[in-house]
Amino acid sequence: MTESPRVLIVEDTVSLALTYAGQLEAAGCQVDMAASGAEAGQQLIRSPQPFDVILLDLGLPDGDGLELLKARPEMVRDSSVVVITADGSINRAIEAMRCGAHDFLVKPTAPERLTTTVVRAGQHRMLEREVQQVRRISRRDRFQGFVGASDAMQAVYRAVENVAASKATVFITGESGTGKEVTAEAIHALSPRSSGRLVAINCGAIPENLLESELFGHVKGAFTGALEHRDGAAREANGGTLFLDEICEMDLKLQVKLLRFLQTGTIQKVGSSRPEAVDVRVICATNRDPALEVREGRFREDLFYRLSVLPIELPPLRERGDDVVVLAQHFLERFAEEEGRTFDPLDGEASEQIKQHPWPGNVRELQNVIRRAVVMSSGTTLSLGALLATPVTTADISREPSIETPLMLFGPSSPPSADSLADPLAALDGLTLAEIERRIIDRALARHDHSVPGAARALGLSPSTLYRKLERWAQASTQV
Template sequence: MSLKPHILVVDDELSMRDFLEILFRREGYRVTAVDRVQKAVACLENDHVDLVMTDMQMPEGSGLEVMRHTQALAPKAMVVVITAFASTDNAISAMREGAYDYLTKPFKVDEVKLVVRKALEKKLLSSENLRLKRELKQSRSRSLVGSSEAMQSVFRLMAQVALTKTTVLVSGESGTGKELVARGIHDEGNRANGPFVAVNCGAIPENLLESELFGHLKGAFTGADGAKQGLFAVAEGGTLFLDEVSELSLALQVKLLRVIQEKKLRPVGDTVDRDLDVRVISATNRNLAQEVEEGRFRRDLYYRLNVVEVEVPPLRERREDIPLLVRNFVRKYAAEMDRDIDSVSDAAMQTMMAYGYPGNVRELENITERAMALSQTDKIDLDSLPDVLKEVQPSLSVDSRPIGARGLEARLQEYERAILDEALRQSGGVKTRAAAQLGISFRSFRYRFQKLSRSSDSSESEGMGESLPED
């Protein structure tokens, strides 16, 4: 496959086709020259085309037809139209419909070269931006993974709301990945090509936050030496992510409610409303319903923001996802640190799964990065883990047969069963106490307890199968 950019020339005049073909070949491009729209369509259907240069007026068809076929068959190709001096209106119409530029006959050789070079550079830059966006998306997804039922429920809900315009509230403890969820909804939705703008409402002083969100005119207040575009305007056509939205003052909550309800924006100091096309996704690590009841958050704004709530579970309630997360982090930091580390010892993984992670996925990533930096071998072992993990490690009895002798699910069930058994032992068999000790809800504990009891071949004789008191 040729790496040379491919230019398709469409012109009914033989002399013009020959001139452009010779010129472009000398510049190192691959060229196909045709005299009618149908042949151009055939080329677009059967070959990769980077740039189309078409005459606007031809006996059989027009340059606008060529451009529309190009947009349908080769949407990434750039289009340059050629027109007579007296017909520039048609060329301008073509640019409104998506053409990159136009050339007016008669034109100079250097002018043609410049337009083509800039068009191809823009195409290359657009392709590079798309590639970088894909890589960034893949990088972010390393932290937003999980095979647990809890995370699968999150993924299903994200997929359902991604293609809608509704506001979404993402709730969960710090470090669970709320911004990653918001970005995931944006990336999979109709606004994926628009901006994703994130702002931490608790990190900006209240006296500056209004201007930061809504913008201001020059002279709107003391120190406003110039006009400022607010983040709502920056996010036009995309998504604005309001992290820690519970930190907004009641006065700002009123203004935010108005923007969301009316879909109009009025910068500070302005008297004119501007139409706004922005999706709002917010996040909080607080119980927002309780904040409403206690008068710290407006009830009407709460209902506007919480049309759909995506609750991200803490890591301690989805321990079965820890091995998958650790593997992803190991791959990430092995590449960044240029380390030949590709695995985690059994003892180290057991210890990592037993820890409670008050900092959630963010803390797990930090621990994995630290272990990668300190490891003296080709794997993460106990010696490279921080003492805080080893200090709280329960004495777990886990089958020590080679991992290859059992599947991943069986191995994870062993770890989880051992953790629950130890918690039950320490709590005297009372499940509510065991759940509190593990930092999970009783409902979550009961679900895991019953699931593991069903999967155990010896449930009648082992602790997991016994009927234990709840209180």
């Protein structure tokens, strides 16, 4: 900092004001003066930039200096205020500090004391401004696939950068749809292993009896259907990164083998007696509370501590402030381009609707809502009213379907027939298994106001599994 502090002296005694000004100018300060609270207010308005220090006398001709501080909060917000008065009572000092004063001086004040206090107050304020400027410059609204500039996401970006170079295991936690896979991809891309593969396994989407083979591989004839040798994900990720999503859904027996793999760095294919060494960095993730899973006996405590060397917790979308609008605009532009449409930027009404919605499905839910809105909206203005008319609450997410309500599998425009009323399963006649699955899922989504986590809970699925089905159907419909 090479700039000279800019000081405003608010003092009604001209001789004192001139004395202070001379002492401060000799110390390198740039000084302006005001003889009253009203004149000080005008100086603050006219000044092209905030003063670094305001030297404020409490006994002003048009009012008390403390009252001026209370009436003009921008004084302590933008400047370091040093109060100076002949009334040296401790109560006045305490009241001044409560109003935001940086320091307190009692008249008469020694020149050295005055200049030291004011110069340090000025340096403090200039340093604060420099720090704020650096933070603004270094603040990122895009990072390795993420979109958002909130404080919560800045912390995530820094955490990703900090852990990327390490070989230690990373444990990513956060609600479904917060970007755990994006986080794993970012860590891999920034790591020394970026030239190797990132291999992802969803532990909740693969049947338990096949997960070990998917993870560690198998030899020919190891089990029915094992017609050839196969390398598992750990071998495929050799020299790179292995990402284990939904780790808390892994069977306890397989957790023991995973722990051995992490401790020894070796794998053993199903049906083989020969261990093989692999060089893999492991990243895992879950949308559950891993500590609760340990307490409930569903997740091994030793495995938990082995995995959570470097924990990263992703914030839900509702805690990311204005990021939700920035993300919505990002998805709007992306999906509009995909659909060959043109839309106006989100207006104030749409932005407010988006900010007020709780987004229990987080970024993935927002993405799906914007995609549907792009397809369904006519004209150039995005219409969100119908999609966000009924906010989803925690009660909606946890609500289970009533056993008294019959399962309805009819299409939206086809009324039930007499046969189907007598036998609800008659509606399944002529449908493929895939069509039945889709109708059941559509029905569950409708019951839960299109909340994917709510529908997944009702159907006994993990949200990630349901999201993948919806994404697959959406991709299939765009290819038709």
